[in-house]
Amino acid sequence: MEYRKIGNSDLELSVITFGAWAAGGWMWGGTERSGSIDAIRKSYDEGVTSIDTAPVYGQGDSEEIVAEALQGIARDKVQIITKYGMRWDLAKGTLAMKSKDNSGNDIDIYKYAGRESIIKECEDSLRRLKTDYIDLYQIHWPDVTTPIQETMETVAELIKQGKVRHAGVCNYTAEQVAEANKYVDIVSDQVPYSMVKRDIEKELVPYSLEAVKSIIAYSPLERGLLTGKMKPGYTFEEGDHRANIYFYNDENLKRTNEFLDKLRPLAAEKNATLSQLVLRWTIEQPAITIALAGARNAEQSVQNARAVDVKLNKEELSFITTLLNELHLVK
Incomplete structure (x- = not known):
């Protein structure tokens, strides 16, 4: 495994970090608890020492x-x-979505990061995680109803109390990161980034390089799209959020798989899977420090961890990017 420092801090994370959204089952058509536990443990055996989770994933699960x-x-x-x-x-802030919990009950989810809410959430997370500190504490989505100053000063308090080691953000623009950084040292921004979703390269990547902030890429395999295992006609389990996203319509599955087919010879040459090739390409991109990779079972988590064994030179990276620039998905 490889490890990288986050921002200008002393926090080091494994370049492949275990993403535990699917482990919580919520929006993924349920979960198999023992399979998720086994996946985390086996990835740790492979050197994956970092795990990314959130309270809302399975509502604590x-x-x-x-x-x-x-x-x-x-x-x-x-x-x-x-x-x-x-x-x-808590019905406060702005409504993010209407959803169902893992038992099928209707729930409303709100984006809210007021001071009293963060303090409560931190205590709840520490209890569920059975720990007395969190290594990296991140706002999940921007909250337009609470000043960034109030939110970040609260996290700064938690750092002083020793309950949090470092502050990060998720889904923030470069401008929002810069604003948040006035009140607490922001070491990272966790954002969606994959071969087919590269819009952060315009503003966030240049800002992060200049300001020495890390980007933690989530959904680098675009939730299964870039594994090569999803074919036109693919059907999702009931409750799976991917069913209505344009990436997964038949035309885009066809176009993506045609692109992936062009990578297969290189993957074979490297004795790697397509997923491993995709993950390696991702962590070689400018400012991308960490890639989050989720897994529902041990086989997937071990395969993700071993993506670091794949080595790509400049010519090979350029070859992949050139092919990628010719891929156009339809919205």
Whole structure:
């Protein structure tokens, strides 16, 4: 495994970090708890020491699964990353979405990051995670109803109290990161980034390089699209959020798979899977420090971790990017 420093901090994360959204089941058509625990443990055996979760993933389920998976491992050997600012138990802020919990009950989820809410969320996360500190604490989505100053000064308090080690953000623009950084040292911005979603290259990447901020890329495999395993006609389980996203319509599956077919010879030459090639390309992009990779079972998590064994030279990276620039998906 490879490890990289986050921003200008002393926090080091494994370049492939375990993404525990699917582990919580919510929006993924349910979860198999023992499979998720096994996936986390096996990835740790491969050197994946960092795990990214959030309270809203399964409304606490994902954090509890992470805690169970890490039992017996010394706390200083792992880095726990979680989030705040999405409440399903409080109608405050702005409505993010209407959803259903893992039991099929209707829930409303709000983006809210007021001071009192963050303090409560932090305590709840510490309890569920069975730890006394969080390595990287991130606002999950921007909250337009609360001043960034109030939110970030609250996280700064939690850092002083020792409950949080470092502050990060998610889904923030470069401008929002710069504003947040006035009140607490922001070490990272977790944003969606993949071969087929590269819009952050315009503003966020240049800003991050200049300001020495890390980008943590989520959904680098575009939630399964870039694995080569999804073919036209693919059907999703009930409750799977991907069913209505344009990436996964038959035409885009066809176009994406044609692109991936052109990568297969290189993957074969490297003795790698397509997923591993995609992950390696991702962590080689400017300002992308970490790639989050989720897994529903141990086989997937081990395969993701071993993406670091794939080595790509400048010519090979350029070859992939050139092919990628010819891929056009239809919205």
